[in-house]
Amino acid sequence: MLDLTQGQFVKHVVMHPFEGFEDLRWKKSGSMAIATVIVFFLFFQQLAYNRMYGFQYYTDYDKVFNIIPYIFRSFGIFILYVVCNWAMCTLFDGEGSLRNIYIVTAYSLIPYICGYLIGTLLSHFLIKDEYIFIQTFEIIGLAWTVVLFISAMKAVHQFTFFKTILLILLTLVAMVLCVFLLVLLLTLFQQVIIFIFTLYTEISYRFRV
Amino acid sequence: MSGIKRLIAAAGALVLTLSVAKSAYATESYDPYGYDRWGDAVASQVGYSAEEFVDGKMINGLYERIEAKEGFDYDDEDWKVQLQFKEPADIFVSHDDKLYIVDKGNNRIVITDFEWNLLDILDKFDYNGEEYTLNAPQGVFVDPYTDYIYICDTENSRVLKCDKDCKVDRVFTKPTSEIYSQDLTFKPEKVVVDKAGNVYVVVGSVTKGSVMYDINGEFLGFFGANRVEATAEIVMNAFWNTIATQEQRDRSLRSTAVGFDNFDIDDMGFIYTVSESSDVKSDTVKKVNPEGTNILSTLGAEEMIFGDHSPAYYSIYTKESSIVDIDIGPNGELNLLDYAHGRVFQYDKFANLMFVMGGSGNQLGTFLNATAIETNGDLIYVVDSRKNGITVFKRTEFGEIVTEATNLYNSGYYDESYAPWMEVIKRDGNYRRAYIGIGNALLNQEKYKEAMHYFKVAISRKRYNRAFEGYRDLLLQKWLTPTVVCIIIIAAIVFILKTLDKFGVIKLPFKRKRGA
Numbered sequence: 001m002l003d004l005t006q007g008q009f010v011k012h013v014v015m016h017p018f019e020g021f022e023d024l025r026w027k028k029s030g031s032m033a034i035a036t037v038i039v040f041f042l043f044f045q046q047l048a049y050n051r052m053y054g055f056q057y058y059t060d061y062d063k064v065f066n067i068i069p070y071i072f073r074s075f076g077i078f079i080l081y082v083v084c085n086w087a088m089c090t091l092f093d094g095e096g097s098l099r100n101i102y103i104v105t106a107y108s109l110i111p112y113i114c115g116y117l118i119g120t121l122l123s124h125f126l127i128k129d130e131y132i133f134i135q136t137f138e139i140i141g142l143a144w145t146v147v148l149f150i151s152a153m154k155a156v157h158q159f160t161f162f163k164t165i166l167l168i169l170l171t172l173v174a175m176v177l178c179v180f181l182l183v184l185l186l187t188l189f190q191q192v193i194i195f196i197f198t199l200y201t202e203i204s205y206r207f208r209v
Numbered sequence: 210m211s212g213i214k215r216l217i218a219a220a221g222a223l224v225l226t227l228s229v230a231k232s233a234y235a236t237e238s239y240d241p242y243g244y245d246r247w248g249d250a251v252a253s254q255v256g257y258s259a260e261e262f263v264d265g266k267m268i269n270g271l272y273e274r275i276e277a278k279e280g281f282d283y284d285d286e287d288w289k290v291q292l293q294f295k296e297p298a299d300i301f302v303s304h305d306d307k308l309y310i311v312d313k314g315n316n317r318i319v320i321t322d323f324e325w326n327l328l329d330i331l332d333k334f335d336y337n338g339e340e341y342t343l344n345a346p347q348g349v350f351v352d353p354y355t356d357y358i359y360i361c362d363t364e365n366s367r368v369l370k371c372d373k374d375c376k377v378d379r380v381f382t383k384p385t386s387e388i389y390s391q392d393l394t395f396k397p398e399k400v401v402v403d404k405a406g407n408v409y410v411v412v413g414s415v416t417k418g419s420v421m422y423d424i425n426g427e428f429l430g431f432f433g434a435n436r437v438e439a440t441a442e443i444v445m446n447a448f449w450n451t452i453a454t455q456e457q458r459d460r461s462l463r464s465t466a467v468g469f470d471n472f473d474i475d476d477m478g479f480i481y482t483v484s485e486s487s488d489v490k491s492d493t494v495k496k497v498n499p500e501g502t503n504i505l506s507t508l509g510a511e512e513m514i515f516g517d518h519s520p521a522y523y524s525i526y527t528k529e530s531s532i533v534d535i536d537i538g539p540n541g542e543l544n545l546l547d548y549a550h551g552r553v554f555q556y557d558k559f560a561n562l563m564f565v566m567g568g569s570g571n572q573l574g575t576f577l578n579a580t581a582i583e584t585n586g587d588l589i590y591v592v593d594s595r596k597n598g599i600t601v602f603k604r605t606e607f608g609e610i611v612t613e614a615t616n617l618y619n620s621g622y623y624d625e626s627y628a629p630w631m632e633v634i635k636r637d638g639n640y641r642r643a644y645i646g647i648g649n650a651l652l653n654q655e656k657y658k659e660a661m662h663y664f665k666v667a668i669s670r671k672r673y674n675r676a677f678e679g680y681r682d683l684l685l686q687k688w689l690t691p692t693v694v695c696i697i698i699i700a701a702i703v704f705i706l707k708t709l710d711k712f713g714v715i716k717l718p719f720k721r722k723r724g725a
Contacts, residue, residue: 055665056674061247127678128671 006031014110017147021104021155032099035106038113043074045113045120054123057131077175081105084174085153085167092167094157104156108148115141238572239552242565245641246668248518254637256555256564256608257589259574263325264598265293270327271319291315296594298346299399299581304353308585310592310599311360316343318360323585331358334369336377341369348399352406359408361397368397368410381408384420384428401474409433409472409480416468418501419482433482433501435466435492469495475537479504483532483545490514493532494545494560508559516547516554538584540616546591551576553591553602557615561642564611566602567591574600587612607636614646623650641667652676657683 002023004012009029013020024030047070050060082105086098096104118141119134126133154164243253265271275281275291282288295314302308307328310319317332334341341362348361357378360369368381383395397420399411406424409432418434437443450458469482469492482495494515495503505513516530533548541558551569556562566589568575578595587604604612614629627650633643648663649672657680664673710717 056670056677059668059670063247063249125681127681128674 002027004029006034010034010107010110013107014148017144017151020148021107021152024104024107025100025155030100030103030107032103035103038106038109039075039078041113041117042078042109043070045116046070046073048120049116053120054126056128057123057134078105080175080178081171084178085171088167088170088174089157092157092159092163094159094167096156100156104152105149108145108152111141111144111148113141115139115144237566238570238574239566239568243639243641244518244562245639248514250518251639253565253639254607255566255605256611257553257566257602258605259566260588260601260603262573262596262598262600264596267598268319268321268325268327274327274330294319294597297580297592297597297599298594299348300583300590300592300599301349301351302583302585302590303351305356307351308590309349309351309358311346311349311581313345313347313594316345318343318346318349318358329373331360331371331375334371334375334377336369336380341377348397348411350400350402352402354404355406357402359400359402361400361410363396363398366395366397368400368408370408379426381410381422381426386428388430389415389420389428399471401472401480403474403478403480409474411468411470411472413468416465418468419472419480433469433472433480433495433497435469435482435484435495437466466492471534473535473537475541481535481537481543483535485531485533485548494535494543505560513560515545515556515560517550517552521550533580534582536582536584536589539586540612542584544582544584544589546579546582548579551579553582553589555589557619559619561615563615563642564608567600571596574602576600607633610636611640611643614643618642618646618649623653626650645669645672648672648676652679655679 002012004027006029009024009027013024016023050070051065053059082098082102085105086096086101088094089096089101115137119138122134122137150161150164150168153159153168154161157164157167159167237255237258241253241255242250245251261267272292275288294310294312296312297310298313299311300308301311306323308321308323310321312319315332317330319327320329320331321327332343334343343360343362344364346360347363350359351357352359357370357372360371362369366383369377370379370381371377381397383389393412393414396413397410398413401409403409407429408422408426409419410422411419415431416434418431421429421432423429467484467486470485472480472482474480478499480497482492482497484493492503494505496505498504516532520527520529522528528549530547530552531549532545534546536544538544538555542563543556543558543560545554545556546552547554550567552565552567554562555564555566566574567579569577571577576591576593576596578593579591580594581592583590583592587609589602591600591602592598593600610629610632614626614633617623617626617629623646626646630643630646630650633640634647637643644663644667648660648667648669651657651660651663652672652675657676660676661673661680664676706715706717709715
């Protein structure tokens with residue numbers, strides 16, 4: 001039963017929202033490589049959504065382009081979520097390892113990425129009055145991902161439904177805290193660097209005079 | 210003695226003008242600009258160039274008129290100041306081609322023709338045998354239907370209605386009605402009269418709109434008040450007022466709108482108002498119908514920013530546009546005067562920016578304290594109360610082409626506007642309206658692909674969408690039938706091959722795997 005390759009397992013998981021992740025866990029399957037590719041696709045999707053959408057729907061301010069926000073919106077948030085979720089699950093006796101959380105989170109993003117990529121593609125063929133078709137794809141993709149996501153978290157930690165929801169909410173709180181600490185750290189380092197630089201200039205003046 | 214002096218000075222000035230004129234004409238003292246789709250300022254061409262600066266000395270006949278007066282003394286400051294303008298406050302072009310200049314500091318109205326020849330000076334008025342003089346007048350209006358002159362005699366708290374011979378017909382004073390709060394002063398600043406003879410007066414202390422009188426001088430009420438902008442504080446107050454008791458409500462401060470500061474009336478009888486306050490962003494420019502509602506909002510211009518989009522920041526303060534005067538041009542153009550930056554903004558009748566001219570400074574074409582604006586055909590007059598004179602702007606060749614194209618476009622002649630818009634692009638590639646105009650002309654001719662290109666350059670999504678719809682329809686008409694036929698043929702072939710395979714006549718090289 002269920003002797004699937006890694007590639008086939010991706011399809012199985014996406015198509016079976018309620019048992020797929022249980023099967024994945026039971027078979028100890030799932031590939032880090034595929035998961036990483038999916039996150040790259042997420043990055044590309046974010047980029048395409050902002051930069052390659054049909055002209056009649058949306059145009060971004062095109063005089064400057066900065067890739068950092070896109071990197072943060074895809075890789076940044078993904079890794080932040082995985083780490084925070086792992087940190088929180090240890091408090092709740094969840095069973096997921098960092099690797100497993102990484103894999104299932106990435107797998108559950110597939111419908112979202114597909115829905116929005118299809119929407120972006122369609123936006124080049126449809127006029128504004130037909131936006132409902134694009135919206136349908138985007139909403140279905142998003143809803144599917146939400147279902148997959150909850151099911152993934154539930155399976156990977158072996159939680160009840162309500163405990164899963166609680167864990168997700170707490171993870172979001174932890175993410176905010178993490179960002180706050182990162183910003184704090186960054187400013188602190190900035191201060192230290194400025195201090196060292198001032199010290200250096202002072203000393204160099206002494207030697208010059 | 211003085212005559213010779215003046216002659217020498219005039220000759221010197223003439224030589225100077227002739228030698229400088231050629232090089233000075235080529236460039237302006239300000240940088241013309243426009244706004245792109247994102248609200249960023251982009252360089253543009255000169256739509257209006259500053260022609261000349263007219264002060265009291267250039268009014269032909271003013272010197273002789275003052276000189277001829279009894280007791281004239283050239284060395285006396287009181288007389289000398291009368292040879293010039295002193296803090297001019299307003300200018301008006303009447304229907305019979307006369308210029309009325311309100312010389313506020315000298316308490317008089319100077320009337321000239323378009324060549325700056327003095328026609329008359331109004332400073333003494335006769336009201337049933339009583340002599341009236343002006344005290345710091347600020348506004349003038351000539352009724353094109355009755356020829357009566359209306360003068361805001363500001364510091365005397367009255368508006369005079371007089372004829373050409375200075376015979377006062379009626380005096381409008383502070384209304385005694387209960388609606389007009391008697392604590393308020395009555396300092397009339399600007400006046401207009403509509404077709405029906407109703408008189409509208411802007412009074413500095415009144416925030417409810419302009420004070421309105423009927424043809425018989427009866428106070429009717431207020432007209433065209435601004436709305437209160439929904440800032441966070443006001444929304445908060447409104448929330449508390451709904452749950453407060455009547456006594457609490459009476460104690461709280463009433464939120465009042467900012468009164469408007471200046472207005473103009475167009476040939477159709479619509480009144481345009483402007484508000485100077487730079488803290489309030491709503492209702493800075495309004496086109497008011499007789500009911501008192503702003504009909505610019507139906508054009509979507511309600512969210513529009515008039516004047517400069519982004520304020521200028523200096524080390525200690527922020528300078529935002531504050532519009533002090535408006536004048537409606539011959540084609541319904543809105544000419545706004547920005548006091549803060551000394552600029553004139555010209556919009557077409559649908560509130561699309563056409564040209565920006567002027568700036569702060571002492572050169573020709575820039576202002577120190579701009580107070581009033583008036584148009585006359587292709588000329589724009591701007592009164593500066595610190596430079597004590599009038600700057601005349603004349604429309605350039607580029608301005609003529611843009612105006613022609615805009616008029617054709619706004620009247621719906623898209624095809625006819627194609628050529629002038631093309632000429633505009635040739636001279637100024639940043640002129641966004643031209644791309645939209647060309648795009649619409651092409652759209653009218655069903656040249657969808659080219660139209661899409663121009664709309665894309667102009668970043669106009671709504672219009673691009675329309676062009677794209679047409680383009681896609683064309684493609685579908687051309688390719689839909691062949692595509693469907695091809696699909697049907699391929700499907701039929703596959704079906705036949707599969708059927709043959711099923712009965713063992715032929716063997717297909719590949720088969721779809723079923724199940725996992």
